[in-house]
Amino acid sequence: MATAKKFSYNSGSGKPLADLSRRQFIKFCGCVAAALGMPASMAPKIARAIEQGGRLPVVWLSFQGCTGCTESLLRSTHPTLEKLIFEIISLEYHETLNAGAGIQAEAALKETLNRDAGRFVLVAEGAIPLADKGVYVRINEQAGVDLLNEVAPKALAVIAIGSCASWGGIPSAGPNPTGAKSVGSILEGRPVVNIPGCPPNPYNFLSTVLYFATFGKLPELDAHNRPKFAYGRLIHENCERRPHFDAGRFAKAFGDDGHRKGFCLYKLGCKGPETFANCQVVKFGDVEASPISIGHPCFGCTESGVGFEKPMFQRADIQRFTPPAFYPHVFEPRGEGVTPLTAALGGVAFGGAIGAGYALTNRLFKATDGKEGADKPKGGGAHEDE
Amino acid sequence: MRMNRRGFLQTLAIGGGALSAPSFANARQDKALSPGALGLLYDATKCVGCQACVIACKEVNGMPPEFSDPDHLWDAPLGLSASTRNVIALYKEGGRHSFVRQSCMHCVDPACVSACPVKALTKEPKTGVVHYDAGTCIGCRYCMVACPFNVPKFEWGSAYGKIVKCQLCDHLLAKGEKPGCSSACPTGAIQFGGVQKLLQEAHARLKAAPGAYYPKVYGEKEGGGTQVIFLSALPFEKLGLPDLPDVSSATLSETIMHTTYKGFGMPIFLFALFAFIARRNLQKGKEE
Ligand code: SF4
Ligand code: SF4
Ligand code: SF4
Ligand code: SF4
Numbered sequence: 001m002a003t004a005k006k007f008s009y010n011s012g013s014g015k016p017l018a019d020l021s022r023r024q025f026i027k028f029c030g031c032v033a034a035a036l037g038m039p040a041s042m043a044p045k046i047a048r049a050i051e052q053g054g055r056l057p058v059v060w061l062s063f064q065g066c067t068g069c070t071e072s073l074l075r076s077t078h079p080t081l082e083k084l085i086f087e088i089i090s091l092e093y094h095e096t097l098n099a100g101a102g103i104q105a106e107a108a109l110k111e112t113l114n115r116d117a118g119r120f121v122l123v124a125e126g127a128i129p130l131a132d133k134g135v136y137v138r139i140n141e142q143a144g145v146d147l148l149n150e151v152a153p154k155a156l157a158v159i160a161i162g163s164c165a166s167w168g169g170i171p172s173a174g175p176n177p178t179g180a181k182s183v184g185s186i187l188e189g190r191p192v193v194n195i196p197g198c199p200p201n202p203y204n205f206l207s208t209v210l211y212f213a214t215f216g217k218l219p220e221l222d223a224h225n226r227p228k229f230a231y232g233r234l235i236h237e238n239c240e241r242r243p244h245f246d247a248g249r250f251a252k253a254f255g256d257d258g259h260r261k262g263f264c265l266y267k268l269g270c271k272g273p274e275t276f277a278n279c280q281v282v283k284f285g286d287v288e289a290s291p292i293s294i295g296h297p298c299f300g301c302t303e304s305g306v307g308f309e310k311p312m313f314q315r316a317d318i319q320r321f322t323p324p325a326f327y328p329h330v331f332e333p334r335g336e337g338v339t340p341l342t343a344a345l346g347g348v349a350f351g352g353a354i355g356a357g358y359a360l361t362n363r364l365f366k367a368t369d370g371k372e373g374a375d376k377p378k379g380g381g382a383h384e385d386e
Numbered sequence: 387m388r389m390n391r392r393g394f395l396q397t398l399a400i401g402g403g404a405l406s407a408p409s410f411a412n413a414r415q416d417k418a419l420s421p422g423a424l425g426l427l428y429d430a431t432k433c434v435g436c437q438a439c440v441i442a443c444k445e446v447n448g449m450p451p452e453f454s455d456p457d458h459l460w461d462a463p464l465g466l467s468a469s470t471r472n473v474i475a476l477y478k479e480g481g482r483h484s485f486v487r488q489s490c491m492h493c494v495d496p497a498c499v500s501a502c503p504v505k506a507l508t509k510e511p512k513t514g515v516v517h518y519d520a521g522t523c524i525g526c527r528y529c530m531v532a533c534p535f536n537v538p539k540f541e542w543g544s545a546y547g548k549i550v551k552c553q554l555c556d557h558l559l560a561k562g563e564k565p566g567c568s569s570a571c572p573t574g575a576i577q578f579g580g581v582q583k584l585l586q587e588a589h590a591r592l593k594a595a596p597g598a599y600y601p602k603v604y605g606e607k608e609g610g611g612t613q614v615i616f617l618s619a620l621p622f623e624k625l626g627l628p629d630l631p632d633v634s635s636a637t638l639s640e641t642i643m644h645t646t647y648k649g650f651g652m653p654i655f656l657f658a659l660f661a662f663i664a665r666r667n668l669q670k671g672k673e674e
Contacts, residue, residue, distance in 0.1 A: 245459075246460075248455075248459075266459070318458075318459065321451035321453075321460060321461035322437075322441055322460065322461055323437040323440055323441065323460055323461055323462055323463075323474075324455075324459070324460040324462050326462075326476075327435060327437075327474060327475055327476035327485070328463065328464045328465055328473060328475045328476070329475060329476060329477070330475045330476065330477040330486060330624070330625055330626040331626060
């Protein structure tokens with residue numbers, strides 16, 4: 001088998017998980033279950049699916065991207081990449097990770113397409129350039145778009161990894177000279193799971209693959225075909241700086257006092273309030289870090305129309321308004337906004353109404369009292385009883 | 387004869403006083419709590435001020451956010467309004483504080499229903515929910531003036547403004563669900579249920595921890611009773627809940643109204659008064 005040769009100790013089937021202790025393995029499955037928002041009791045089921053189902057063949061194609069998605073995957077540590085590709089999935093083709101090159105690699109791809117047709121998962125990284133007949137990506141003398149169109153129909157499922165594949169990302173940013181498009185827009189009519197992010201979190205990818213392996217179906221997706229377990233909530237909703245937002249404590253410049261104190265980055269352009277992703281929960285690089293946690297505003301990479309499109313330091317359009325961490329007072333003057341100014345204006349209007357009423361009464365009684373009230377001061381003056 | 391202002395006021399006072407002395411034949415009785423009445427028990431000692439109830443209320447009722455800061459960062463209502471049906475307010479005094487929930491009380495004998503001239507506000511006979519029907523409302527806003535808790539709010543910003551107030555999420559009740567606020571509350575500070583049960587529960591809490599509470603269940607009797615009842619550690623007046631008599635204001639106003647109109651008394655009196663003034667002014671004109 002070409003694949004067996006390519007990865008020296010990949011048998012293609014047989015016993016997976018040789019390197020993981022049983023305990024580690026179940027723990028890993030537990031992590032996956034948690035990432036998917038499922039109870040820990042699902043872990044054995046996921047484990048069984050991996051053990052019995054045989055490893056899921058995966059073909060990974062790279063298009064117009066920076067390979068950051070692969071880099072991100074290389075840095076996952078539970079499991080590590082080797083464990084993932086040799087023991088959990090069966091990575092049949094990946095331009096960056098292939099052992100062989102040139103003719104050898106292309107032969108491996110052809111073989112997989114024949115042998116595993118209809119049962120492999122296609123992962124596409126990078127946008128697809130369409131301008132000038134797709135010349136801006138050429139692999140093995142083939143335009144990227146043609147390669148995608150050749151491989152995708154044979155795949156069981158298609159996953160677009162990263163922002164470029166999901167919605168165009170950097171290559172599609174104006175003026176988009178290469179006519180870059182998302183994978184989903186090329187493969188219209190066939191469901192493509194998007195795992196956007198620049199780079200995407202490897203665990204979102206992993207969890208999606210294992211969900212598919214376990215349940216034989218795709219996880220629940222949102223309107224942009226992103227798995228809801230990972231992209232169901234705003235960054236802003238899970239952000240560790242959120243209490244500062246609610247309390248109105250903002251960093252106003254990089255390095256200012258508020259920034260040093262870890263205040264909210266909204267006024268520095270944080271797009272957390274309009275970006276759906278789980279970066280603030282899963283974090284990156286296994287060091288509990290995310291852009292926001294190291295002091296840089298979220299720039300909205302998972303959100304089409306935000307990342308690479310809105311100016312980095314422009315304020316976000318808040319998607320879900322919630323109350324601040326302060327309260328109206330029990331005896332809040334109602335109706336009007338209670339700035340000192342409006343309070344003062346309100347006072348003037350109210351005083352005016354009383355004054356006018358008083359003047360009217362005076363005039364009324366001037367009429368009935370005849371001359372008696374004639375030389376009384378007009379409106380608002382002291383008014384004695386007779 | 388000339389009538390000066392004092393005389394005029396005296397006449398009015400005597401006339402009015404005579405007519406408003408209650409004639410018990412016309413006194414209306416407070417309406418009673420229906421056995422199936424539904425309501426809420428808000429326990430301020432359990433409330434942590436998270437405002438999850440405020441967000442949930444907006445969500446289940448499709449209400450827009452309300453801004454009170456210049457940057458429009460928060461949904462920060464300062465009180466009930468056309469886009470806010472419940473609010474958590476803060477009372478602070480010295481080192482003590484308490485939150486308090488502001489929303490429709492679903493009065494047992496609602497003044498708003500009594501004041502509404504077209505029955506746009508109605509009290510559901512079984513559940514006692516005070517419901518508003520926008521299709522019937524003529525926009526007179528009498529309910530806003532009548533409500534002793536200052537609850538109904540008007541959409542001032544709309545050409546065909548409607549009244550907005552909590553309706554105990556009766557659209558959810560119809561589906562067998564609980565009101566949004568009580569479902570969302572993480573501490574159980576807002577409990578939904580039958581009013582009788584809630585009253586029992588409230589008294590049980592008072593009995594179990596007498597030191598923790600101000601010794602009264604607000605809404606059991608106030609203003610003729612309300613279906614939303616309160617427990618608190620601080621006196622209720624401090625939390626902005628008015629100290630109302632046990633008789634409902636609907637009973638008071640309807641009794642006065644019916645009494646004054648009894649035998650057409652008030653209209654005859656007013657006619658006589660104005661006829662007198664007019665005649666006197668005519669005479670004065672002739673003299674001059
Ligand atoms: S604006 Fe950004 S930094 Fe501030 S709380 Fe939201 S996500 Fe966090
Ligand atoms: S609190 Fe006001 S609006 Fe609500 S039922 Fe009572 S009178 Fe009507
Ligand atoms: S019962 Fe419904 S409408 Fe009333 S305050 Fe609660 S959530 Fe809002
Ligand atoms: S949800 Fe409950 S605890 Fe939170 S503010 Fe409302 S009543 Fe209080």
